[in-house]
Amino acid sequence: SQTIHQWPATLVQPVGSPLSLECTVEGTSNPNLYWYRQAAGRGLQLLFYSVGIGQISSEVPQNLSASRPQDRQFILSSKKLLLSDSGFYLCAWSNEGRGTDTQYFGPGTRLTVL
Amino acid sequence: QQQVKQSPQSLIVQKGGIPIINCAYENTAFDYFPWYQQFPGKGPALLIAIRPDVSEKKEGRFTISFNKSAKQFSLHIMDSQPGDSATYFCAAIPSGGSYIPTFGRGTSLIVHP
Numbered sequence: 710s711q712t713i714h715q716w717p718a719t720l721v722q723p724v725g726s727p728l729s730l731e732c733t734v735e736g737t738s739n740p741n742l743y744w745y746r747q748a749a750g751r752g753l754q755l756l757f758y759s760v761g762i763g764q765i766s767s768e769v770p771q772n773l774s775a776s777r778p779q780d781r782q783f784i785l786s787s788k789k790l791l792l793s794d795s796g797f798y799l800c801a802w803s804n805e806g807r808g809t810d811t812q813y814f815g816p817g818t819r820l821t822v823l
Numbered sequence: 824q825q826q827v828k829q830s831p832q833s834l835i836v837q838k839g840g841i842p843i844i845n846c847a848y849e850n851t852a853f854d855y856f857p858w859y860q861q862f863p864g865k866g867p868a869l870l871i872a873i874r875p876d877v878s879e880k881k882e883g884r885f886t887i888s889f890n891k892s893a894k895q896f897s898l899h900i901m902d903s904q905p906g907d908s909a910t911y912f913c914a915a916i917p918s919g920g921s922y923i924p925t926f927g928r929g930t931s932l933i934v935h936p
Contacts, residue, residue, distance in 0.1 A: 741922060750931075752928040768923075799867070801866075811855070811872055811916070812869075812914075814866035814868070816865060816866050817865065819864070
């Protein structure tokens with residue numbers, strides 16, 4: 710069966726510090742991968758998605774970047790965090806090819822920028 | 824531009840009641856409609872999903888009703904329990920292109936004992 714991992718689970722960082730959040734998927738190959746941000750009490754904002762190694766699409770211009778160094782690894786980064794980067798970050802995967810398969814979400818990372 | 828409109832934003836029912844959450848879409852290219860359940864501090868989990876070739880799908884106490892001509896779909900929770908208290912998101916996925924789902928803004932459900 711497929712599983713998705715995210716770490717760390719929680720993170721408190723000062724403004725201006727760097728960020729690296731990691732997501733890995735097990736039990737599948739060549740998945741589509743996604744990063745979402747969820748502000749408190751709000752909906753899901755798609756940040757990045759990837760259909761293959763080194764292929765990253767950005768949905769919104771921002772202070773963040775993403776990379777996919779391996780087939781089942783997706784990393785969200787920032788060089789200098791802003792207060793507005795606080796939120797709940799979710800990684801998700803779906804099967805390659807047609808998108809009519811649903812997305813499966815990880816447990817999330819709670820990021821607080823002070 | 825919100826392509827999937829979800830209502831209500833919040834909902835409170837008594838145990839045993841039948842909360843109904845509605846979603847409406849505009850893009851006729853959508854052809855897969857999942858619902859997610861999210862508990863506080865957790866990632867959303869797939870609850871149930873439907874394709875537009877059927878009008879209803881049931882899984883346990885959860886039912887999706889789908890009206891293709893009206894471009895609307897809804898989630899019904901039968902015999903709701905306090906453990907169903909969570910945020911529910913509808914989504915719509917297109918049949919081609921980038922395969923990116925469009926999510927509704929979520930409904931916070933509270934089921935009182």
